[in-house]
Amino acid sequence: AGLLVLFLIASPFGVEIRLYMGVMAISIFTVVIxxxxxxxxxxxxxxxxxxxxxxxxxxxxxxxxGIALLxxxxxxxVFVVIAFAHILVAxxxxxxxxxxxxGHRFALDPVLAKSLMRDTVPLGLLIVLMIAHGKIDxxxxxxxxxxxxxxxxxxxxxxxxxxxxxxxxxxxxxxIVIMAVRGALLPTVSAAMxxxxxxxxxxxxxxxxxxxxxxxxxxxxxxxxxxxWVVHLLFGAEFDLATxxxxxxxxxxxxxxxxAIMLPILINSKRLLSFTFYGFLVVAINIGLxxxxxxxxxxxxxxxxxxxxxxxxxxxxxxxxxxxxxxSALFSIPRSVALPALITLAVxxxxxxxxxxxxxxxxAGGATYYYGLFRFGVIAADDRALLGKLGGQVRAAIGSQS
Numbered sequence: 257a258g259l260l261v262l263f264l265i266a267s268p269f270g271v272e273i274r275l276y277m278g279v280m281a282i283s284i285f286t287v288v289i290x291x292x293x294x295x296x297x298x299x300x301x302x303x304x305x306x307x308x309x310x311x312x313x314x315x316x317x318x319x320x321x322g323i324a325l326l327x328x329x330x331x332x333x334v335f336v337v338i339a340f341a342h343i344l345v346a347x348x349x350x351x352x353x354x355x356x357x358x359g360h361r362f363a364l365d366p367v368l369a370k371s372l373m374r375d376t377v378p379l380g381l382l383i384v385l386m387i388a389h390g391k392i393d394x395x396x397x398x399x400x401x402x403x404x405x406x407x408x409x410x411x412x413x414x415x416x417x418x419x420x421x422x423x424x425x426x427x428x429x430x431x432i433v434i435m436a437v438r439g440a441l442l443p444t445v446s447a448a449m450x451x452x453x454x455x456x457x458x459x460x461x462x463x464x465x466x467x468x469x470x471x472x473x474x475x476x477x478x479x480x481x482x483x484x485w486v487v488h489l490l491f492g493a494e495f496d497l498a499t500x501x502x503x504x505x506x507x508x509x510x511x512x513x514x515x516a517i518m519l520p521i522l523i524n525s526k527r528l529l530s531f532t533f534y535g536f537l538v539v540a541i542n543i544g545l546x547x548x549x550x551x552x553x554x555x556x557x558x559x560x561x562x563x564x565x566x567x568x569x570x571x572x573x574x575x576x577x578x579x580x581x582x583x584s585a586l587f588s589i590p591r592s593v594a595l596p597a598l599i600t601l602a603v604x605x606x607x608x609x610x611x612x613x614x615x616x617x618x619x620a621g622g623a624t625y626y627y628g629l630f631r632f633g634v635i636a637a638d639d640r641a642l643l644g645k646l647g648g649q650v651r652a653a654i655g656s657q658s
Contacts, residue, residue: 272332275332276331276332276335279332279335279336279339280335280339282339282342282343283335283338283339283342286339286342286343286345286346287342287346289346289349289350290309290342290345290346290349293349293350293352293353294309294349296353296357297352300443305352309345309348309349309352312344312345312348313341313342313344313345316337316340316341316344316345317337317338317341320337320340320341321334321337321338324336324337378528378529378532379523379528381532381535382528382531382532382535385532385535385536385538385539386535388539389535389538389539389542389562389565389566389569390424390562392539392542392543392546393420393542393546393550393558393559393561393562394417394420394421394424394558396543396546396547396550396558397416397417397420397546397550397554397555397558398417400546400547400550400551415497416497416554416555417555418495419495419496419497419498419501419555420498420501420555420558420559422487422490422491422495422498423487423498423501423502423505423555423559424505425490426486426487426490426498426502426505427502427505427506427508427509430475430509431509431512433471434471434509434512434513434515434516435516437467437471437513437516437517438515438516438517438519438520441463441516441517441520442520442523444459445459445517445520445521445524446520446524449524449525453581456521456524456525456581457581459517459521460517460521460577460581462639463516463517464514464517465589465590465639466635466639466643467513467514467516467517468589469589469593469629469634469635470629470643471510471513472510472511472513472514473510473593473597473625474600474622474625474626475506475509475510475513476506476507476510477597477600477601477604477621477625478600478604478617478618478621478622478625479502479503479506480503481604481605481608481614481617481618481621482614482615482617482618483499483500483502483503483506484496484499484614485614485615485618486502487499487502497555498555500556500559501555501556501558501559504556504559504560504562504563505559505562505563507563508559508562508563508566508567511566511567511570512566512570514570514573515573518570518573518574518577521577521580522573522576522577525577525580527576527577527580530576531572531573531576534569534572534576535569537568537572538565538568538569538572539565541564541565541568542561542562542565545557545560545561545564545565546558546561549561590634592632592633592634593629593634595628595632596624596625596627596628596629596631596632596634597625597628599624599625599628600621600622600624600625600628601621603617603620603621603624604617604618604620604621604624605617607620607621
């Protein structure tokens with residue numbers, strides 16, 4: 257936030273852009289306070305608190321922003337409403353932390369602060385690299401010539417970039433589930449690290465298996481039937497070019513879901529620094545592939561670059577964790593999942609081609625798939641207990657991300 261304020265003072269932009277940046281600086285500063293407080297509650301598995309606070313923020317932002325627009329306010333008024341909501345939430349978080357944990361005094365322990373910086377700088381750098389990995393293709397798509405080949409009416413890169421951005425928005429919403437699962441698993445994995453490496457190995461194997469069965473596989477199976485319907489519903493028929501990138505990115509986000517279990521283990525096993533160096537390699541691969549594929553295939557090439565670099569990222573993480581816990585820790589998908597998967601595809605295909613109803617095909621296929629997981633014993637009894645425990649944590653975590 258401080259860097260943004262300095263840039264604001266020295267920026268060559270007009271008054272309106274500088275106002276936007278000033279309001280954003282305030283929002284960023286208060287978000288840092290809120291995230292720090294909510295991390296404390298998550299670490300103590302008190303997820304109802306961030307859930308309630310997140311819901312309050314969502315309500316204030318949505319209602320206030322809607323009122324501002326109804327009263328004729330522009331984009332700046334919405335920015336101000338969001339910043340005001342951030343300030344209220346930060347004040348509420350500070351009050352909760354002081355009441356529940358630190359009383360009425362704040363103190364800085366230099367030794368602890370130095371230790372925290374040493375442990376968290378690699379994580380912060382990794383987060384920056386992952387943001388770059390997710391956004392660099394949009395920036396390159398808007399800059400590299402050749403994006404007009406697949407854009408309608410010859411309007412050029414602008415349409416290709418807008419449609420690709422729309423495809424990303426679909427999965428940014430889906431990524432909330434991944435973030436919620438990761439937040440719910442972090443305390444569990446931290447406790448397992450204290451109990452012993454074998455406990456972590458079991459948690460790693462079961463976590464990967466459940467993520468595949470509950471999230472990754474249905475996403476890949478059902479996205480082809482509902483991609484166009486989702487794009488048209490959210491953005492309109494003029495964004496039809498986003499349909500194929502949505503299908504490609506569904507594979508990437510199915511793999512990206514493994515971050516929910518891998519990242520907490522990397523953090524707790526002190527191997528995060530190793531992967532941070534590999535993060536530069538993943539970003540470089542993504543940039544190189546975008547440079548090669550975008551001129552020829554436009555937004556389809558950008559989606560393919562994201563998919564390939566995500567595959568590389570996940571394989572590297574698997575490699576690091578297999579060195580830490582042994583190859584036996586790598587998850588295995590039960591063969592019995594093949595039957596519910598085939599039945600799901602058959603049901604979705606029948607509904608899709610028979611009734612021409614993509615939404616119904618996705619719902620019917622999804623219901624069939626999840627029923628089959630339990631009906632054919634794909635998910636074991638102990639996994640069901642783990643799902644039940646995580647279910648409440650994930651619901652609360654989704655509330656904090658709302």
